[in-house]
Amino acid sequence: MYPREFEYVAAGSVEEAAQLLEDNPGAKVMSGGMSLIPMMKLRLLSPELVVDIGRIPGLNTIEDRGDHIAIGALVRQRQIAESPLIPMALKTAAAQTGDAQVRNTATFAGAIAHADVAADTPTAFVALGGTIVAKCVDGEREIAADACFVDTLTSALEANEILTEVRIPKSGGGSAYDKLGRRGGHTDYSVAGAAAWVADSSGRECRVAVGGVGTIPALASGVMEAMASGASPEDAAERACEGITVLEDLYGSEEYKSHLAKVFVRRALEQAMANAS
């Protein structure tokens, strides 16, 4: 399974990479390649130019910046899973991503850019809030977590933009992630998954995101509204799929996936509330 022919450049800096994207509208960024290479092998994507940003220095650190944690574009899922700076929801989602070899190569930023609804860390990112930093030759902009995902495999990044950093607010409280993996338990992409952040153990002030079931990882605003008015996690979870078009796929019917979303919303909320106390 070979990709179609393409040109390859290992960029030495973000500026160089941004210029290459600007000059070559058919180009694609590559970080770890764990989603891009399979897509190219299947010939679902055939970029004329691959701009490898994997060697750019300075992009693979996790930093505490006082009010937020800054995660460089080349930080891999494994580093997220192992870092004490990362909130529990995201740590857990990263630890449950793929397998050890995948986590050694796959980046967190790449998972956001790839925008697969079945991915784990993007769901945790939406619940935790925060922003991504997108750079192009004209400058940079920040995009809020819940505005990063547009449609199936479509992020808010423009073709000439490079995601350079993910910023997660240090909001305190507690957070959690839970899912059913395609290979059972927590293994492999999520059939359905949910992440929750709560300000304190009452859970009234919270952010909850659901992944796996629709087209994008999405905020479960119905659940958040119910929690704000004092509902129990179990009752609030009944509204898990409000506003989400649940899609049947190889892994389950609409009914089954809707049921799973409720189960994981409840579990994520309960665990986040326990983690907050």
Added chain:
Amino acid sequence: MEITLTVNGEKVTADVEPRTLLVHFIRDELRLTGTHVGCETSYCGACTIHLNGEAIKSCTTLAVQADGAEITTIEGLADGETLHPVQEGFWERHGLQCGFCTPGMIMQAAKIIEENPDPSEDEIRHGIDGNLCRCTGYHNIVKAIEYAAAKARGEEPEPAEWETV
């Protein structure tokens, strides 16, 4: 594109097409056929090698991404005639049947015990999540890795199950 990398301690320079997958470069250009191709979709782990000290799937890596890197394949794991503890474990505890998954399984297992010298059975099983075996049912693979971990710690491994019945 010209790439230069160190493979099992030896420097190699070659001209490759950007689309060449690292596993094909290793097998077809370098003729190191110990690294296997099972699925080519990054699921089975038969192609696992060490790249700059970490276990990765070489079917989902471009050869050009390995420019400048250090690579170890199954051929480079033993120390001369002395088997790596994991290789010895697979031998002593019958961790293989057809052997197709074995090189990748061993490369991943070597990292498991390097990073966690005393892994629990659960940690071993999770550690090989990304390596599929169609023959053994994994039981003896887990036993082989337990054997290797004990050996690497300088301890005497538990006797084999068939010696204790």
